[in-house]
Every structure is written in C-alpha cells, then in structure tokens.
Amino acid sequence: xxxxxxxxxxxxxxxxxxxxxxxxxxxxxxxxxxxxxxxxxxxxxxxxxxxxxxxxxxxxxxxxxxxxxxxxxxxxxxxxxxxxxxxxxxxxxxxxxxxxxxxxxxxxxxxxxxxxxxxxxxxxxxxxxxxxxxxxxxxxxxxxxxxxxxxxxxxxxxxxxxxxxxxxxxxxxxxxxxxxxxxxxxxxxxxxxxxxxxxxxxxxxxxxxxxxxxxxxxxxxxxxxxxxxxxxxxxxxxxxxxxxxxxxxxxxxxxxxxxxxxxxxxxxxx
Amino acid sequence: xxxxxxxxxxxxxxxxxxxxxxxxxxxxxxxxxxxxxxxxxxxxxxxxxxxxxxxxxxxxxxxxxxxxxxxxxxxxxxxxxxxxxxxxxxxxxxxxxxxxxxxxxxxxxxxxxxxxxxxxxxxxxxxxxxxxxxxxxxxxxxxxxxxxxxxxxxxxxxxxxxxxxxxxxxxxxxxxxxxxxxxxxxxxxxxxxxxxxxxxxxxxxxxxxxxxxxxxxxxxxxxxxxxxxxxxxxxxxxxxxxxxxxxxxxxxxxxxxxxxxxxxxxxxxx
Amino acid sequence: xxxxxxxxxxxxxxxxxxxxxxxxxxxxxxxxxxxxxxxxxxxxxxxxxxxxxxxxxxxxxxxxxxxxxxxxxxxxxxxxxxxxxxxxxxxxxxxxxxxxxxxxxxxxxxxxxxxxxxxxxxxxxxxxxxxxxxxxxxxxxxxxxxxxxxxxxxxxxxxxxxxxxxxxxxxxxxxxxxxxxxxxxxxxxxxxxxxxxxxxxxxxxxxxxxxxxxxxxxxxxxxxxxxxxxxxxxxxxxxxxxxxxxxxxxxxxxxxxxxxxxxxxxxxxxxxxxxxxxxxxxxxxxxxxxxxxxxxxxxxxxxxxxxxxxxxxxxxxxxxxxxxxxxxxxxxxxxxxxxxxxxxxxxxxxxxxxxxxxxxxxxxxxxxxxxxxxxxxxxxxxxxxxxxxxxxxxxxxxxxxxxxxxxxxxxxxx
Numbered sequence: 001x002x003x004x005x006x007x008x009x010x011x012x013x014x015x016x017x018x019x020x021x022x023x024x025x026x027x028x029x030x031x032x033x034x035x036x037x038x039x040x041x042x043x044x045x046x047x048x049x050x051x052x053x054x055x056x057x058x059x060x061x062x063x064x065x066x067x068x069x070x071x072x073x074x075x076x077x078x079x080x081x082x083x084x085x086x087x088x089x090x091x092x093x094x095x096x097x098x099x100x101x102x103x104x105x106x107x108x109x110x111x112x113x114x115x116x117x118x119x120x121x122x123x124x125x126x127x128x129x130x131x132x133x134x135x136x137x138x139x140x141x142x143x144x145x146x147x148x149x150x151x152x153x154x155x156x157x158x159x160x161x162x163x164x165x166x167x168x169x170x171x172x173x174x175x176x177x178x179x180x181x182x183x184x185x186x187x188x189x190x191x192x193x194x195x196x197x198x199x200x201x202x203x204x205x206x207x208x209x210x211x212x213x214x215x216x217x218x219x220x221x222x223x224x225x226x227x228x229x230x231x232x233x234x235x236x237x238x239x240x241x242x243x244x245x246x247x248x249x250x251x252x253x254x255x256x257x258x259x260x261x262x263x264x265x266x267x268x269x270x
Numbered sequence: 271x272x273x274x275x276x277x278x279x280x281x282x283x284x285x286x287x288x289x290x291x292x293x294x295x296x297x298x299x300x301x302x303x304x305x306x307x308x309x310x311x312x313x314x315x316x317x318x319x320x321x322x323x324x325x326x327x328x329x330x331x332x333x334x335x336x337x338x339x340x341x342x343x344x345x346x347x348x349x350x351x352x353x354x355x356x357x358x359x360x361x362x363x364x365x366x367x368x369x370x371x372x373x374x375x376x377x378x379x380x381x382x383x384x385x386x387x388x389x390x391x392x393x394x395x396x397x398x399x400x401x402x403x404x405x406x407x408x409x410x411x412x413x414x415x416x417x418x419x420x421x422x423x424x425x426x427x428x429x430x431x432x433x434x435x436x437x438x439x440x441x442x443x444x445x446x447x448x449x450x451x452x453x454x455x456x457x458x459x460x461x462x463x464x465x466x467x468x469x470x471x472x473x474x475x476x477x478x479x480x481x482x483x484x485x486x487x488x489x490x491x492x493x494x495x496x497x498x499x500x501x502x503x504x505x506x507x508x509x510x511x512x513x514x515x516x517x518x519x520x521x522x523x524x525x526x527x528x529x530x531x532x533x534x535x536x537x538x539x540x
Numbered sequence: 541x542x543x544x545x546x547x548x549x550x551x552x553x554x555x556x557x558x559x560x561x562x563x564x565x566x567x568x569x570x571x572x573x574x575x576x577x578x579x580x581x582x583x584x585x586x587x588x589x590x591x592x593x594x595x596x597x598x599x600x601x602x603x604x605x606x607x608x609x610x611x612x613x614x615x616x617x618x619x620x621x622x623x624x625x626x627x628x629x630x631x632x633x634x635x636x637x638x639x640x641x642x643x644x645x646x647x648x649x650x651x652x653x654x655x656x657x658x659x660x661x662x663x664x665x666x667x668x669x670x671x672x673x674x675x676x677x678x679x680x681x682x683x684x685x686x687x688x689x690x691x692x693x694x695x696x697x698x699x700x701x702x703x704x705x706x707x708x709x710x711x712x713x714x715x716x717x718x719x720x721x722x723x724x725x726x727x728x729x730x731x732x733x734x735x736x737x738x739x740x741x742x743x744x745x746x747x748x749x750x751x752x753x754x755x756x757x758x759x760x761x762x763x764x765x766x767x768x769x770x771x772x773x774x775x776x777x778x779x780x781x782x783x784x785x786x787x788x789x790x791x792x793x794x795x796x797x798x799x800x801x802x803x804x805x806x807x808x809x810x811x812x813x814x815x816x817x818x819x820x821x822x823x824x825x826x827x828x829x830x831x832x833x834x835x836x837x838x839x840x841x842x843x844x845x846x847x848x849x850x851x852x853x854x855x856x857x858x859x860x861x862x863x864x865x866x867x868x869x870x871x872x873x874x875x876x877x878x879x880x881x882x883x884x885x886x887x888x889x890x891x892x893x894x895x896x897x898x899x900x901x902x903x904x905x906x907x908x909x910x911x912x913x914x915x916x917x918x919x920x921x922x923x924x925x926x927x928x929x930x931x932x933x934x935x936x937x938x939x940x941x942x943x944x945x946x947x948x949x950x951x952x953x954x
Contacts (some may be wrong), residue, residue, distance in 0.1 A: 005346050009358070016365050016417070019376030022386070023368070026379070033780060034379050053618075075280050082277020094281070100288055103467075103524060105475030108509040108513045109497055112291030115510070118634050119294055131633040133398050143280065202477070203371060208499065210585030211636045212497050212617045221371045223620050225482065227591050228772035229375055237368055244367045248360050256353050321908045383783050400722060402783075403769050485769030487730050488907040497907075502625040502729050503900035504632055522925040529932040 020241065025043045027234035034229070044235040051232050057220040058236070061200060064131070064216055068138035069195035075139070076146025077188055081180075083147070084154050106141075110208035113137045117209060129211030137209045138199045144197065148190030153187030295517075300508030308387035310509035318494055318512070325490040326519075328405060329473035332412035336420040336469045337462065339413070342459075344424035345454070362418050374411055376481050381407055381483070391524065403485030412469075419468035427461030463527045471520055491516050519521070567607050567843050568668065575838070578614035578831055584640035585831045588627065591620040591773050593642065594690075595844075595851035602847035608838050614831050622772045623729035625900075631656055637825050639832035645680035645817045646731065649890035657686045658822040664833035667840035670860035678817060679948050687819035688836050691854035693791045694815050694877060694885055695732065696808040698775075698798075703785035710844070712740040712809045714786060716759070721766050723785035725778060728770035730903035732889060733760060733815070736788055739811050750898055757902040761909050770907065777803060790816075791874050792854030798854060806874055812884035817857070903905045 030039040048054060048070075083094055101109050117133050127133065161183065165175035203218035210219055221233060303309050315322075345356045347358045365373065381401040391397040401407055431454070439453045454460075478493030484490075491512065493501075498509030569575060569829040576679050587605075597603025605616050621627045624647035630636050631651070643651065651657050665688060668676075670839050675689040697714060703723060708714055715724055715736065727733040735745040737756035747753050776793070778784045780801045820836045822829055833933055838844055845861030855875045856862055870876060891899065 008342060009346055010342060012339060012417075013361060015414070016362065016378065018371045019414070020365055020368055022376040022379050023372060032340060033777075075283060077278030078276040080277075082274050082280070086277070094277070094284070095519055097284055097288055100292070103520070104517060105471055105520060107294070107475050107477065107491070107495055108517050109291075111509065111513050112295045113287070114633070114635065115294040115298060115506070116287070116291040121634055126293070128637050133635075136287065143283065155434075174512045197367070200917050201366075201369065203369075206825060211633070212588065212619050213584075215504065215619060218369055218371060220370055222478075223591060224302065225375050226622050229372070233372065237372055241364075241368060245364065248364065252356055252360060259352060283663045318904070318908060382781070384781055387580065485767075485771075487764055487767060487770055487907060489904075494904065494908065497904060499633065500626060502623055503904050504625065504629040505897075505900065519922065519925075520931065522922065526925060526929050526932065529929065529936065 022242065023234050027231055027238045029231060032228075032231060034231075038201055044231040045239075048232040048235045050071045051230075053215075053220060054217075054236060057215045057217045058072070060131075060214055061217040064134055064214070065196050065199035068135050068142055068199050069192055071135075072139045072142035072195045073146050073188060073192045076143045076191060077150050077184070079143065080147045080150035080154055084151070098147055101141045102144050102148075105202040106202075107208075109141060110137075110205040113140065113205065114208040125158055128213075129209060130213040131211075133209040133211065134206055134214045134216065137205050138202065141205060142195035142199060145194045146188070149191035150184055150187040150193065153184040157183045277396070280452075289328075292517075295510045295513050296397065298507050299514045303507060310517070311507045314508055315511050315515050318491075321489050321494050322515075322519075323479055324405075324488070325474050325492075328409050328490070329412065332409050332416070332473045333420075333466055333470045335409070335413055336417050337465065340417060340420040340424055340465065342381065344421050344428050344509075347421075347425050348428035355411055355429070362421055368419055370415055371478060371482075374479060377401060377411060377414065377483060378507065381410075402483060403487070407483040408480050408488055408490075411483045412473040415479065416462050416469040416472055419472075420465040423464040423468065424458060424461045427458050431457055431502065434487070467524055467527055470523065473517060474520070543681055554696060567602065567840070567841060569611065569841050569843075572611075572668075573598050573853055574611045575834065577612075577834070581613075583613075583828055583831050584615035584617060585828055585835060586617045586619070586637060587835065588619050588621060588630070588636075588638045588641045590623060590642065590770055593620070593818075593852055594618075595847040599851070600712075601851045602844065603846055604839075604848060605842070608835060611838070612831075612834060614834070616835070618754065623865060624731065625729055631823055633952050637827055638823050639826040639828055640820055640835050641823055642818050642820050644888070645678065645819070646888035646890055648687050648819060649680040650896075651821070651823070652681060652686050653890060657831065658824055658826060658829060659685050660688065660822060660836075661829075661833060664830060665837045665840070667837045670842060670845065672842050672856050672857050672859045675817065675857040679889060680817070681819070687821045687858040688840065689817050689819045690839065691792065691815045691849070691852060692752075692815065692857055693854045693875070694808060694881070695813045696794060696806050696874075698779055698787050698794045698804055698806050700779070700782060700785045700803050701896075702803050703782075709807055710810055712736055712788075712811055714809075715788060716740070716763050716766070718766060722768050724763075724767050725775055725784045725787035726763065726767045727768050727788060728772050730899050731905070732788070733770075733906075734899055735814050735888070737763070739809075739813070739886075742811075745814055746889050746891065747894075747899075750895070753895070753898055753902055755908055760906045764909060790854070792852055795853040795872060795874055808881050810884075812886060813881075815882065815885035815887055817887075818854075858921055902927060 007180075025037075026034055027044055028040050028042070029037055030041045030043070031037070036188055083091055086094065097247070113133075113136075117127060117129065117136075121127050157180070161179055162175055165179045166172060170178065201218065203222060206214075207222065208215055210216070224230060224233060294398075295302055299308060300307060302310075347355055350358065359407075378385070382388070383398050383400070383402065384413055385402070387401065388398040391399065409437060435457075436453065439449050444452065474490075475492045475495075477496045480488055480490045480493055486493075495509050495512050495516070497503045498505045498512065595601045595604050597606065608614070609616055622628065624644050626648070627641060627643055628647055631641070632654075634805045648657070650662070668688060671689060675692070676684050678684060678687075678689070681687045697709075697712075699709070699714070704720070705713070708717055708719065714720075715726070727736070727766055732875050734747070734753065734756050737759045738745055738752060741752075741755055741759060743752045743756070747756070769778070771778065771787075775789050776797060779787055779797055782801075782803070791806070791808075794804075798804045798806065820839060822832045822836075826832055839848070840858060842860035844859065845856055845858035846864040849856035849858070849861055849868060850865060853875065856865075884924055
C-alpha cells in the first residue's frame, strides 16, 4: 500500500516536471533546433545576457509587476478596511463585484479592458497602449487578490486593540500604522506576493492591452513560440527555476526550524 | 479605522476598470459598428455551436480527469507529516512559476511525431503515434496547466479532516468505499467545487493551449474570441457577443457548482 | 572548365567574406547629415513588422535596428506580427500607436481605402531612387503615395523530398492529396488559404461572387481532414524538424528553410500563384512621422537593403541593393522566378467589404467545422443550466425546512 502511494505521487510529479526537465535539458543543447541533442554547452546562458530583446522584456516584466503589485496592495488594503466597515448589503455587493475579475475568464477581462482603453482613447483622452494600459490592467486583476487576503486577517483582528491604542494616547493614524497594520501584515504580504506572481506570469490579459513599448516576457515568449523558441529563453527559465527553487527551499527550511523551535518551547513549558 | 472612506479609491477603480468594461462588452455585443441596436451578433453566436460544444466538452473532460488524478494525491499529501506536506505542496506549486507558454511549448517537443515519446517507442519498433494536433493533446495541455488548481483546494480542505474521523468510521464498520462515499467526499465538497471551477473556467476559455497543441483546426471559444479581436477575422462586435455568451455560461455553471459547496469563496485562493 | 568553376567559387567566397558586416560597423549611408536631425532629442519610434523580417545581427549579418539607433540616436521599439489580418486588427481597434508598419499589398489597399494611412513626404525619403521603377506605381497604391516597397515574392509549395513522391508534385492538388493525410500544413490566414483553394478550382484569387467563396470553403473543409495544423511561421520549425511533409509558404522563407534542411524542396504550382509586395507605410496616429520616414529611408540604403534581403531570403525591389548582393542569391530562380512563372502570378487586390466580411466568416466556419450541431443547442443548454440551478436551490430549501421540522418535533419518550 505504501509503495503504491509513493509511486502514485511519483507519477504525478513526473507528469508535472516532464516538460520542465525538457526545458532545462535543452538549455544546455548545442543545436538551436529542439528535438535533436547535439552536445553540451553553456553558450545559451552567455548569449542570454547579450540578447537585448529578452533582457528588455525581463526588465519590463519586473517593472510592471513591481508597480502594479505595490499599487494594488495599497489600494486593496485600504479597500478591505473600508469594506469591513460597510453595511452588510453594500458589503455583499462590493465583494461580488470584486470576485468578478477572479471568476471571469481571463480572456473576457482582457477583451473588456481593451474595449475600455479603446473607448477612452476614442473619447479624445491621450492614452497609448503600452506601459500605462498594461499596468492599469494588472492593478485591476491584482486588487481582488489583495482584498481577499487582507479581509480574513481583519476579521480575525480584535477591533478593541485599535481603541485601546487610542485610549493609551495614540493618534488615530498612529494607532493605525502601529497597531492595525502590523496585525494584518501577513495578509498584506500574502496579497502582495500573490499579485506579484500573477503579474509576472500574466499573458492573456497583457496580450489584449499591450502596445509597442511594453513587451513583457510572456508576450515576447508568445511571439517566439510562433516561430521558434530560442534556447536562450530556456536558459532564462532554468535560471528562474533555480532561483525560485532556492527561495522556496530556504523558506521551507526556515519554516521547519521555526516549527521545531516552537515545539521545543512548548515541551519546555510542560 | 471605522471609516468607510478608505474603500473609496477602490470603489472608483472598480467602477472604471471592472464594471464599465463589462458594460462595454455588453454594449458592443448589441450594437453595430455605427452604433445602432441589433441582436444579430448575439444570434450569430448560435452558428458557432460546434465550437461552444467542443470547448465545453473538452473542458469538462479535463476537469473530470483532473479531479480523478488530484483527489487521491491530495489525500495522500494531507496524511503526511508537516515537513513532508510542505515539501510536496511546494513541489506542486513550483512548476507554476515557469511561464505556461514555455511549458506548453515543451509538451510539443514531447508529443511531436519526431518527439521524445515517439523516439522512445521507435527503439522498440513501435509507433509513431499521432499525439500532437489532436483534441487529446489539447485536453492533456489543460490537465497539465490546471492540475495544481485542483490539487491545492482539495489538499487544503483535507488537511482539516483529522485522521480520527476516518478511523472512527472504520471502527464503526465502514469499508474503504463507504469511508470514501459517506465520509470523505461529503466533507470535501467545498474543495471539490472550488477545484472544479478553477480548472473548468480557464480550460473552457483557453486559446493558447488549443493553438499550440491542437494545430489551430480545433477551435475553442477562446480562439474564436481572439480571432474576432486580434486575429484573422476582425469583428469586435461578434467577439463581444461571444464573450458575453461565454461569461453568462460560466456564471451559470458557477452558480450550479456553488450549490454544492458552501459559499466560501475565500477557498478560491487556497 | 574546372578552372572557371573554381574561380567563380573563389569569387563567391570572397564576396561572402566581404559582405557580412560586423555587428556594430558603421553602415555607409548616402547622406550622413540627414540622419543627424533627431540626435539628442530623445525621439523614439514604434516599428511593427512580420516575425523574422529584418536582419538582426545573427549569422554575422547586420543588426539593422541597432545600426539605425546608433546612426540617428532614435530609439526603436520593435515588435512583430504574424499575419496581415492581425496587423489590421491591431491598427483598426485603435489601441496601439505605430510609426512604421510593413503590411502586404492588399492590406495596404484596404488601409488606404479606410483612411488608416498617412501620405508619405518623399522629401524625407530620398533613397526612393534606389527602388526599381516597376514598383513605383503599384495597383494597391496608385501613384505610390502611401507606401515604399520593402520586399516582394511569390507563394509556392515547400515539401520534404524524403516524404513526397515526385509524381505528385506540380499542382495545388498536392495539398488535397489523401496520400499525405496528416502531413499537410496550411496557412492560418484566410486570404492566402482562400487564394490557394480558389486557384485550384480555377477561379481568380480575388473573388467577386459569394458562390466562388462558397466553393472554396467547401474545398477547404474537405482539405481540413488531411491538414495537420493551420500555422504561419510555425512552418519553419515543423518543416525543418520533419514534422510535416508539405506546406504552402512564401518563396523567401522556402529558401531559408532549404538552406537549413537539404531534404526540403520547393515548386510553384502550374495553376499559377500569388505574387505579393510587402511595403513600409505610416499609419494615421503615428507620433513621429518624420523619424518614421527616416527609418523607411534607412531601409532603402543599399547596404541595409542587401543585408535584409540576404537575411530574410525574400526578393528585393531595391536595385542598388541587388547590385551589392551575392549573384548566387540574386540568381536564385526561387526568389527571382523566370518570366514564365511571373506571367501566371496574380496580385491580391482589395476585396469589397461584403466579400471581405464573407471571407472572414467562412474562414471561421472552416476552422470551426466539425460535426453539425443544432443551432438551438446553446440556448437549450443554458435553459437546462438555469433549471438545474433553480431546482437544486428549491430542493435545498425544501430539505432545510424538512430538517427543521424534524428538529422541532418533540421527541417522544417510550
């Protein structure tokens, strides 16, 4: 029974990792064409750093992700606080609209935003498809994730803490920044990280609102898949993979250590 | 802290970037390019019934298969110790950090006529099997890309079920099948419904997977929408009409699925 | 004899060595002062071109964009598209601002017609003199007021000699030959796909009656059963890797592919084919028309034109560039076909709005065709969904009420 379980997990993992393995292996392949293995090389990694288009789109992607997730985090955190103080009716209404971008197929969100920007432009307002539109779109699909991460933390928080701080002489804004924000910080951080990752990886929505100046990495990769994906992209993905793996491992090890310490402390107390 | 005003910026944002765009989709769907009212476009959507049926069918298949694969896996993971659980969840999330276009592209390398699988079987004198550019390949692409979205909500609800519940059922004489149908499944319904939505919605509306793995001849609704907006048959009004129908279909499907789960939409995120 | 051949080989080799320019060498331009106009003014232009349609510095060639940036100080945002129809959609939707785009003839005609293009100021494009006279008054742009030709070419069939029998070659029928089930690739853009079907049926590539389109649609639907995939530039990957045996595509790309895979060959079907010109135009709404014209002028520089033509493989309308090019390239009958082939070619002209709409619709029909479903299926499915939703809700509330009744009932003690 036990080996059955183990092999089942192994099979699913193999399924999930097979294409990634292919990507990594072919980033070391000498031949430019995929499929045939002609020899080992680090050349694509070297070329990667000289490929202006890829580096530029990587920069664009990071810029869009940072700006949109920061704005979304501020907007979403404030929104969550405000929504919490609403009456039940209006709260339900606002939350239902907030779910829309999450529930709606991405293609519909993308198309609808594209129509909006075209409409705004045709109304005579200067708005070029490019960084502005991509960032606006990313903020729009990011805010709901921040709200949904912050809301539960707010619900868990004891409102009297805020009042107590004020009774002890804090101004409302002091109380807010010194008491409330730290309390809901885990939710804010989770929301931010989620926004950031969604923003990095988004293709569909960006595809509909992108312009000549804002080629993000997924868009560049898309235009490559229509002819030939250069192994430099495989090299880049391998680097990203290794970085993410390292970060996750570190977090995991940290978690495990913290857990062990907690357990030790608990034992000491007993 | 008591103020609703904090949500004000977001409410404005929501109005401009969520509600108005969807309104524009609806507007485009019922007007001609010169702005007169028509239901021609909506009724034209009926002509694409084969596409709609194919999309729903393939997405349905992908969802069911995802559920079948993910359910045992999520259960196995949820019965592991803390560290093992964390590692496995990490391993499931990790592939999502790689660009999905690239991972899908890697599947091309695997499934092609001269791809890795066929070359492997050729050693034994088997094949070549026709795998790429079929509907099966499209379903595989959907399963591959969205399987984690099924595993994670199932896992997060299963961790809340203590072993003692299952043991109690066994002690009371329930066999494995009874434990599954009478205990496990009823307790995990919210996770199932979340997972089903999270797999079905992106599957039914995808346009990349069908283009890359389906050869372009197996049009799905997403392709049809893309074709009208940025593709080879420019007709945004028809595109808007199809988007509208797609959105209504999905909201309906969701309202059905939600009947089964409790209205814990927060689960969408886990 | 032997000596002569050796000599010409040596000559060709010498030319090959001499021609490719190192990545950041200064290009020799006709009027360096002209290109200084925008230096230091922080000007940028957005160029939208076909994929792999400019020499990018790989294979020791010239990196045209970088050279232009270095020469003028203008920043170029360079992006690509895959079909004329995609480009048209991007421009028509009004979203993006491009300064230079390079569509094909029929698309240019349509854009001129719909007022989407700016008239060019040829005072800023002195290099127009390099263009062969025969390209200066094209039917898609009478008087040549809006466009400057970039490349031209024909459409033919690329096939893998290892997979296709010689006796099947020669006609568009090859793409309908059941022997090659699943080995055929087809254009994913409607205009090229319909052109082939129409030509094969003996019609003009520029249909004027809906019946012609209907016949072509039926024929394309028949063909669909044999087609492996509908693609554009994906053809490179698939033909080079031996994934497919037959694909219709542009002559210039055929040359590029044949250079990479010796199993590939090319023919122009006897029924005749399409001859196209791709030309640079400036869309309405361009932010910097003068800089855009400077870029177009740069493309016409003999050295640049030669570098592009050699990299892309397409035929060049630039006489001055042709003089600089390797005679082996300019003598290639695929890129520069003999008169007999040219005679049978046909240019695409702009279709009437009705035909254009009909073609788009029928193309969607071809791509989506499958078993026939009733038109009413979707409304019925929706009704069923609503009914299911409502009944489940009713059932639940009924159950809840029942449960409550049970709970309220006093427990009898026996």
